[in-house]
Amino acid sequence: MPHYLPIQWVNGHLRLLDQRELPAHVTFIDYVDDAAVAEAITSMVVRGAPAIGITAAYGLVLAAQRSSGPTVREMRADLAAAGDRLRRARPTAVNLFWAIDRVLQRGLDPRLGTIDDVRRAVLDEADAIYALEERSNYQIGVNALPLVPQGAKFIHHCNTGPLATGAYGTALRVIIAAHEAGKDVYAYVDETRPRLQGARLTAWELQQWGVPHSVIVDGAAAHIMRTVGIDLCVVGCDRVAANGDTANKIGTYHLAIAARAHGVPFYVVGPTSTIDMSLASGDLITIEQRPGEEVTHVGRTQITPDGTAAENPAFDVTPAAYITGIITERGVVYPPFEDNLRGLMAQE
Numbered sequence: 001m002p003h004y005l006p007i008q009w010v011n012g013h014l015r016l017l018d019q020r021e022l023p024a025h026v027t028f029i030d031y032v033d034d035a036a037v038a039e040a041i042t043s044m045v046v047r048g049a050p051a052i053g054i055t056a057a058y059g060l061v062l063a064a065q066r067s068s069g070p071t072v073r074e075m076r077a078d079l080a081a082a083g084d085r086l087r088r089a090r091p092t093a094v095n096l097f098w099a100i101d102r103v104l105q106r107g108l109d110p111r112l113g114t115i116d117d118v119r120r121a122v123l124d125e126a127d128a129i130y131a132l133e134e135r136s137n138y139q140i141g142v143n144a145l146p147l148v149p150q151g152a153k154f155i156h157h158c159n160t161g162p163l164a165t166g167a168y169g170t171a172l173r174v175i176i177a178a179h180e181a182g183k184d185v186y187a188y189v190d191e192t193r194p195r196l197q198g199a200r201l202t203a204w205e206l207q208q209w210g211v212p213h214s215v216i217v218d219g220a221a222a223h224i225m226r227t228v229g230i231d232l233c234v235v236g237c238d239r240v241a242a243n244g245d246t247a248n249k250i251g252t253y254h255l256a257i258a259a260r261a262h263g264v265p266f267y268v269v270g271p272t273s274t275i276d277m278s279l280a281s282g283d284l285i286t287i288e289q290r291p292g293e294e295v296t297h298v299g300r301t302q303i304t305p306d307g308t309a310a311e312n313p314a315f316d317v318t319p320a321a322y323i324t325g326i327i328t329e330r331g332v333v334y335p336p337f338e339d340n341l342r343g344l345m346a347q348e
Helices: 034-042 049-066 074-085 094-107 115-147 172-178 197-209 218-227 252-261 337-346
Strands: 007-010 013-019 030-031 151-154 186-190 213-214 232-235 240-241 246-249 266-269 315-318 325-330 331-333
Touching: 007 049, 007 115, 013 049, 030 034, 030 186, 034 049, 049 074, 049 094, 049 115, 074 094, 074 115, 094 115, 115 151, 115 325, 115 331, 151 218, 151 331, 172 186, 172 197, 172 232, 172 266, 186 197, 186 218, 197 213, 213 218, 218 252, 232 252, 246 252, 252 266, 252 315, 325 337, 331 337
Parallel strands: 151 186, 151 232, 186 213, 232 266, 266 325
Antiparallel strands: 007 013, 013 030, 240 246, 246 315, 325 331
């Protein structure tokens, strides 16, 4: 595990590393109620699909602790209301809904006869979700290692390290695991407009792990592929549809197109908790629209003329045809994704 822990349960409250302040300041914020946790997810104090799911799970634990309902039934109603608040925080990452459903289902166990039983059970479930993501993240790095040649050059988009997952990371774990294995890797890090998760967060994390890297502007990726040579593109995922179409941070789709044009393998990396077999294709994935000010401003500084309109989709969908493989904790899935994802998700 990294020496910095982005999500911690400490003495009955939730502590989050404020990712909005990195890399200038390493600041932690403590949360004691689910409404504040929902706002932390919306405002991107915490971001990254697995980390959002873990955070929401602990948000429900806080709701159970603060519930004033005198009966188990009323406490469960409070939990359901908290679940609805947390679901509305961000619409694209399936891990959010997966984690909420797991905790709520655990709280409905008929064997839980008292309020204290429910409180202990939902905390146990949130801890179990965190532990599962930790194991999954580590195994992803193990499964990816045979794909990485000695001296590999990567392009990585957005941020998918421990900050985004609460544990070891997903796509960034592939790079870090190869570095730890002595493969002499080098990472080119897309800055990832408009919130600069690559420049601010991924570069900071690679620095913590001692991985050689350079930050590039998003539009330089194809040039780097052509002039420097890239061995793998690795990206995370916020939701993978049953046919392999993948929603990820905006800019992923054009990176996949550039990779296809230059013959560079393009891997999506994430735990099976990010795979949504209920959606037949990426056309059905809800794409979050965020405030235009994120585009017209960098930090607090306006960079466009007054009155300029801005479109700000937070994610795009990369069609399965552009994806070489999907690296999960259960193994690497290759086309045809519709058949092979079904088989993967059927594994116990």
